[in-house]
Amino acid sequence: MALLIFSVLFLAIFYLHFSLAHRAWIAIRGKQSSELDMRYVRMEDYFGQSFRRKLQHWLATLPEATNSTAGLRIYDHGRERIYVAPTAQYPGGRVEKAILVTEGAFACGPNCDFRNELMVKGDGDIGEGTALQAIAADGALQLGEAVTVRRWVDAAGKLTIGADTAIHSRATSRTAIEFLPGAYAQSLFAPEIVTEGRNDESIELSAGRRALVQIPHRAGQTARAQNGFDPAKLFSMGGGTYFYEGNLDVTASLHLRAPLVVRGHFSCGKESLLEADVKARGHITIGAASVVKGNLVADGNLLLKPDVYFQSLLHAGGEMRLSFGVRGLRERLPVAAHATRALTLESNVVINGKVSSAHRVIAISTPMAWLQSNKAKAWTQ
Amino acid sequence: MAVTVLIAVSWILIVLSILVLGAYAVRHYYFGYSRMRLKHPRETNELVGFVMPRVTVFIPMHNEEKVARDILRALVDCDYDWELLEVIPVNDRSSDGTRAIVDEFAGRYPFIKPYHRTEGVGGKPAALEEATELATGDIYLMFDADYVPGRAVLKMLTAPFVDPEIGAVIGRVVPHNIGDSLLSGLLSLERCAGYQSVQQARFNLGFTAQFGGTVGGVRAAALRAVGGWNPESLTEDTDLTFALLLSGWRTAYVNRAECYEEVPRDWAVRRRQLSRWVTGLTECLHNYWHDLVRARFLRREEKTDALFLLAMYLTAPIIVIGWVASLVLFFIPEAHAVPVLPVAMLIIGYLLFSNQATFLEIGVATLLDGTRLRALLMPLSLLNCFANTGAICNALRKFYWNRFWGSGGDGWYKTRRTRLGREGQAFSASAEATAVGAAQQSVKGIYYASNDGMGD
Numbered sequence: 001m002a003l004l005i006f007s008v009l010f011l012a013i014f015y016l017h018f019s020l021a022h023r024a025w026i027a028i029r030g031k032q033s034s035e036l037d038m039r040y041v042r043m044e045d046y047f048g049q050s051f052r053r054k055l056q057h058w059l060a061t062l063p064e065a066t067n068s069t070a071g072l073r074i075y076d077h078g079r080e081r082i083y084v085a086p087t088a089q090y091p092g093g094r095v096e097k098a099i100l101v102t103e104g105a106f107a108c109g110p111n112c113d114f115r116n117e118l119m120v121k122g123d124g125d126i127g128e129g130t131a132l133q134a135i136a137a138d139g140a141l142q143l144g145e146a147v148t149v150r151r152w153v154d155a156a157g158k159l160t161i162g163a164d165t166a167i168h169s170r171a172t173s174r175t176a177i178e179f180l181p182g183a184y185a186q187s188l189f190a191p192e193i194v195t196e197g198r199n200d201e202s203i204e205l206s207a208g209r210r211a212l213v214q215i216p217h218r219a220g221q222t223a224r225a226q227n228g229f230d231p232a233k234l235f236s237m238g239g240g241t242y243f244y245e246g247n248l249d250v251t252a253s254l255h256l257r258a259p260l261v262v263r264g265h266f267s268c269g270k271e272s273l274l275e276a277d278v279k280a281r282g283h284i285t286i287g288a289a290s291v292v293k294g295n296l297v298a299d300g301n302l303l304l305k306p307d308v309y310f311q312s313l314l315h316a317g318g319e320m321r322l323s324f325g326v327r328g329l330r331e332r333l334p335v336a337a338h339a340t341r342a343l344t345l346e347s348n349v350v351i352n353g354k355v356s357s358a359h360r361v362i363a364i365s366t367p368m369a370w371l372q373s374n375k376a377k378a379w380t381q
Numbered sequence: 382m383a384v385t386v387l388i389a390v391s392w393i394l395i396v397l398s399i400l401v402l403g404a405y406a407v408r409h410y411y412f413g414y415s416r417m418r419l420k421h422p423r424e425t426n427e428l429v430g431f432v433m434p435r436v437t438v439f440i441p442m443h444n445e446e447k448v449a450r451d452i453l454r455a456l457v458d459c460d461y462d463w464e465l466l467e468v469i470p471v472n473d474r475s476s477d478g479t480r481a482i483v484d485e486f487a488g489r490y491p492f493i494k495p496y497h498r499t500e501g502v503g504g505k506p507a508a509l510e511e512a513t514e515l516a517t518g519d520i521y522l523m524f525d526a527d528y529v530p531g532r533a534v535l536k537m538l539t540a541p542f543v544d545p546e547i548g549a550v551i552g553r554v555v556p557h558n559i560g561d562s563l564l565s566g567l568l569s570l571e572r573c574a575g576y577q578s579v580q581q582a583r584f585n586l587g588f589t590a591q592f593g594g595t596v597g598g599v600r601a602a603a604l605r606a607v608g609g610w611n612p613e614s615l616t617e618d619t620d621l622t623f624a625l626l627l628s629g630w631r632t633a634y635v636n637r638a639e640c641y642e643e644v645p646r647d648w649a650v651r652r653r654q655l656s657r658w659v660t661g662l663t664e665c666l667h668n669y670w671h672d673l674v675r676a677r678f679l680r681r682e683e684k685t686d687a688l689f690l691l692a693m694y695l696t697a698p699i700i701v702i703g704w705v706a707s708l709v710l711f712f713i714p715e716a717h718a719v720p721v722l723p724v725a726m727l728i729i730g731y732l733l734f735s736n737q738a739t740f741l742e743i744g745v746a747t748l749l750d751g752t753r754l755r756a757l758l759m760p761l762s763l764l765n766c767f768a769n770t771g772a773i774c775n776a777l778r779k780f781y782w783n784r785f786w787g788s789g790g791d792g793w794y795k796t797r798r799t800r801l802g803r804e805g806q807a808f809s810a811s812a813e814a815t816a817v818g819a820a821q822q823s824v825k826g827i828y829y830a831s832n833d834g835m836g837d
Contacts, residue, residue, distance in 0.1 A: 017760060024757035031560035033569070035752065036639050038531040041460045042429045187427070235678075237629040238606025241545055245678065259545035261629065263678070277545035295432075297544040313431055313543050317423070338427040356427045 044189040044354065045172040048136040048154020055101065055119055058082065080116065092127060106137075110144070123157065140175075153185075161185070179345065181365035187356030191334070195363050197347040199325075210271065212252035215260060216242060227252035227269070237261070247282065254287075259294065266298075270305070283318070302339070310335065320357075322349050324366045388716045391706040398703030399731050405696055408689055409738035412582035413745045423585045425540040426637055429533070432540045436461065436598075437518030438468045441505045445526035446478040448643075452526055453486045453493065461535040467518055468493045473508040474500070505594070506617035510610045522598035527643045528554075530596070534638050538598050541633035548603035548630025549621065551580065552596035552638030559755065561646040566758055567765040568644040568651070570743050573755075577746035580634045588686045589626050590634035594618030595642075603630045616661025619691075623669045626687065627676055652772045659694045659776035666691035667784075697773035739766075 015022075043049070058077050065074040073084040081098040088102045092109030098116060100106070105122040108114075111129040118124070120137040128144035133151060135141065140157035143149070143165050152169040153159065159173040160180070167185035171177060176192040179185075213229050225231065228249045235243050240258050247264035254268040258276050265282035268274070272287050277294040284298040285305070292310040296302060302316035307325035313336050314320065314328075320339035322328075324346045328335040334353030337343065343357040347366040355361050425432075440452055449470070456468050470483045472495060483495045496512045513521065522538055524530060534552060541550045553576040556569040584590045592599070594617060604610075607624040614620040622632050645651040666688075673679070673687050707728075710716040740759055747756035 020757045021759065021761045024754050025563060025566060025761070027754055028560045028566055028758070033555060033557045033559045033641070035750070036531060036555055036641060038455075038529070038641075040531055041533045042426075042536065235629070237603075239600070239602030239604075241602065241606075241629075243546075243629050243678070261546045277543075279544050279546045295543045295545070297546075313428055315425060315428060315543060333431060333433060336428050336431040338425075354427075354431070 044170065044187075045154050045174075047134070047152040047170060048172060051117055051134065051136055051154075052119065055082075055099070055117075059084065059101070087122070105139070124155075128162070134169075141173075159190070179363045181347070181363050184360045184362040186360060187354065188361060189334075189354040189356075191352055193345075193349075193351040193353075193355060195345050195347050195349045196365060198350060199348050200350075210253055212269075213250050213254045215254065215256050216258055229254075248280075256294070265300070277312075284316075288323075314338070316340065316343075320344070322346065322351075322355075324348050326350075328352060384713060384715050387709060388713060391709045391716070394702050394706040395710070398699045398706070399728075401699050402696060402703070403731060405689065405693070406738040408686075409742055412579050412586075413738075413741040415586060416578050416582040416745050416749070419582075419585055424635065424637070425543055425633075426537070426635075428543055429536050429540045432543045433462060433465055433536075434519040434539055434542060435465045435517065436467070436520050436522055436535060436539060437516035437601075438466070438522045438524065438535070439509060439512055439516070440468070440470045440524050440526055441473060441508050442470055442475060442479050442483070442526045443473045443503075444475045444477045444479060446475075446482060448527045449479050449482045450486075451529050452524060453482070455529045455531075456524075456535075457486070457490055457493075458532055459530065459535045460532050463490075463492050466492050466535070467516065469512050469515060470495045471508045471512040472497045473503065473505075474498055502612060504612070504615075506610045506614060507612040509617070510612050513604070513609060516601070519601050520598050521601055521604065523595055524640070525595040525642070528595055529557075529641045531639065534596070534640055537635050537638035538596075541635060542598075542600060544631075544633070546629070546631050547600070547633045548625040548628075549592040549599040549632040550597055550635060550638075551590055551593050551632060552635050552640055553577070553580075554593070554596055554642045555639050556644040557641040558643050558646060563761065564648060564651060564765070565644045565646045566755070567762055570747070570755060570758060570762060571765065572644065573746040573750060573752070574739070574742040576634075577636065577749055578742040581636050583686065584634040586682075587680075588683055589622060590632045591690060592618045592622040592625075592632045594621075596638065596640040599625075600630075603628075606630075614661055614664060615657050616665065619662055619665050620668070623665055623673070623687065623691070626679070626683075627669070627672050629678060648768065651768075652775075655769065655772045656776040656779070659773050660780045662691060662694055663777065663780055666695075694773050694777065697770045698777060700770055701774055 058075065059082070062075040062077055065076055068074045071085065075082040075084070082101060083098045084101040084103070086102070087104040088100065088106050090096070090108035090112055093111050094108070095113045096115065100114065101119040103121050105124070106118065106120040107125040108127050108130055110127040112127060113131045114133060116133050118132065118135040120135065120139070120141070123139035124135065124137040124141040126132065126143045126147050129146050130144070131148045131150070134149065135153055137155040137157065141153070141155040142160045143153070143162050145162040146164040147162060148165070149167040153167055153171045155173045156175065157173070158176045158178065159171060160178045161167065161171060161183045163180040164182035166183070170187045170189065171185045173190040175190065176194065177188050177190040178194050179188060180196055213227050215229065215234065217231065228251045233245045235245065237243055241261065242258055243261040243263060245263055248262045248266050250268045252269045254272040254274070256274040256276055256278065260276065260278050262278065262280040264280070266278060266280035267285035268287050268290065270287040270289055272290040274290065274292045274294050277297070278284065279297040281299045283300040283302070284296055285303045286292060286296070286308050288305040289307040292308060292312055295313045297315045299317040301318040302314055302320045304310065304322050304326050306323045308323070309327045311330040316339040318339070319341045320337060320343045322337065322345050326349045328337065328351040335351060336354040337351065339357045341357065341359050343355055343361045345355065345361065345363045438456060442449060453470070470493065472479055472483055480497060487493045487495050494515070496515055498508055498511060501507060501511065520539055520542055522535065538550050538552055541547045554572055556565060556572055558565050559569040560566065580590050599621065603625055607621070607628055610617050611620045625632065645654055669691065670688060673684050676684065740762070743759055743762065744756065747753065
């Protein structure tokens with residue numbers, strides 16, 4: 001009898017160890033995993049488009065509230081209220097908790113606070129110091145100085161992001177984005193992203209014409225250590241790709257003709273021509289007025305000096321800085337630049353595509369005095 | 382005298398097993414801790430859709446009529462530009478309806494170019510070796526026939542190739558048949574820890590991820606540089622990982638490139654699968670350990686990690702040796718003369734520390750995935766642990782026996798598909814319906830949302 005009781009108790013205590021697992025198994029048995037969204041595709045303007053679709057659905061299905069008028073339709077969606085007006089103009093300092101939809105233009109004065117999303121089917125003009133939840137505009141959209149957007153901004157027309165404006169998520173436009181000094185966002189995507197002081201006249205492309213260093217060196221030529229490049233540290237990985245052991249700081253103009261992995265920092269002189277991809281386990285610095293046709297990937301920071309023209313993708317594990325006059329453009333696809341830490345855009349930068357950061361993308365003004373001295377320094381290096 | 386020797390040997394074996402398993406435990410803790418504290422994983426998700434090389438997708442198939450239609454539909458539905466896409470179903474001597482299904486799809490979609498293999502050495506590496514000669518892509522992607530990729534997976538897998546150092550890429554495998562049997566439920570935990578925790582941690586820490594041969598890809602130039610697939614290997618994927626590593630190429634891991642797979646639901650299938658992995662990985666250990674140790678351009682940590690990875694199945698016999706030695710000491714009265722308390726403290730300390738390491742990884746992974754209900758299955762993983770240990774020891778015994786006598790191994794074994802009569806309806810009911818729309822979007826490249834088929 002004692003043995004029986006002991007056995008039962010022992011088994012009960014033993015089972016207790018697995019009882020939760022047993023119950024979990026009963027709940028799971030016969031089921032399939034559904035954790036993946038098989039339909040997922042990545043789209044840069046997803047937030048704006050998703051909001052438009054939801055709103056369209058609500059307006060088509062929700063009944064109008066009884067207090068609607070000819071000039072203002074009102075819908076109740078749960079605890080949220082939706083106002084639909086032909087156009088709207090808010091005076092400064094107003095606080096609005098409803099979702100606002102305007103069939104035409106929308107404007108507001110300074111220091112308003114919109115606690116819910118705005119849908120503007122015409123052009124939008126947001127006064128300085130205003131706080132927004134999120135805004136989608138089918139026309140052009142101008143965000144004044146020091147506007148705060150808690151989530152995203154999406155515009156079909158030109159989007160102007162005023163000085164010192166903060167956007168805590170994505171900013172997208174199907175036309176162009178003008179990104180003024182002091183503004184920041186997590187990512188920007190548009191056919192053209194421009195910072196202040198655009199000047200296309202100064203661009204001259206002469207990169208590679210006077211290249212002093214060739215990597216790899218041309219057949220029949222003898223490579224020798226020069227201008228910071230030591231051929232003894234260059235090895236083939238096969239497949240036409242090379243790696244360089246240690247830092248590679250080329251002080252002269254470089255012509256890179258094959259993919260290169262640098263196991264240290266990489267820098268090249270002004271007017272270099274990089275026709276292939278470069279990866280550096282440290283920082284990358286590209287000399288002024290260089291042309292970059294291959295992708296640049298740095299585990300550390302990435303700096304493009306003034307007037308660099310890139311036709312590729314940039315990725316930095318640290319910070320990234322695109323200096324005055326940098327241009328990013330390629331034929332078939334948009335270009336993209338992403339940094340894990342801050343990505344800084346100086347004046348007169350034009351990117352046809354996307355800039356993003358896990359931290360923030362920030363525009364800064366390049367003071368002319370600093371620019372002159374820095375440019376002179378860069379060109380004489 | 383004999384008893385004294387036996388006691389001494391047992392002690393040596395116990396200490397040895399504690400040291401080896403303790404070292405593995407430290408590694409598991411390190412990976413788990415690293416994964417938890419990670420703020421910004423090393424990833425190229427923000428560049429997804431901007432890296433669009435010409436891609437060849439291989440689908441090795443051998444008697445896959447139950448699953449072939451699902452994967453072909455899924456690939457047709459992917460959001461990759463059809464002009465840059467080539468799909469090569471490698472029909473390796475199938476005797477069922479696989480050929481008809483593949484030909485039917487090829488007739489409808491010009492980018493599907495089947496390769497029907499009717500003779501030659503069997504097995505995936507040999508079939509891939511032949512099919513690779515037909516490929517025109519700059520990047521080769523691979524999916525096993527029972528996998529069902531999501532719409533964005535191709536773009537996600539190509540994004541890491543922005544980095545010229547990346548020779549191969551591996552995505553994440555997620556079992557869909559978690560409730561088919563207790564084994565499949567437990568294997569889902571194992572997969573979850575292996576990918577979400579270990580692969581991601583290793584990649585972030587600067588170690589090479591392990592190329593898995595499916596839901597992954599390789600740069601064509603890198604593959605050529607290392608001499609192509611190794612048809613002799615049972616795990617051509619691991620073989621490739623280390624061949625690439627020794628030439629300076631890295632393997633990237635993309636956690637968001639997720640793909641459903643079917644895990645074995647019964648032990649006979651699982652044992653054979655495990656046996657192949659054990660044989661292949663241990664073979665790689667013997668092939669590469671010397672080169673790894675001598676590799677001039679690998680850091681010491683990278684070498685250590687690589688050796689730990691290749692030797693991981695050797696831990697199973699070491700565990701068994703530790704158990705046997707413990708039993709020997711337990712049943713020999715003379716062995717009890719040693720001070721009991723410090724020894725007991727040592728062993729209990731080790732057990733507490735070491736045995737929880739793999740559970741920590743499972744816990745971390747389920748926490749990150751948010752699959753808490755499944756995490757409760759964890760105590761039952763003990764069953765899996767015992768069964769794995771036995772299967773691995775048996776596979777290693779066979780491997781070393783064959784190696785010693787110079788006889789051939791088990792050869793290639795194809796994991797049996799079940800898919801339990803659902804014929805993939807769960808995955809692809811609407812796939813073809815949206816295929817044309819997807820293709821139209823793909824040609825433009827999906828950067829802006831269209832009016833349909835949107836998700837995030």
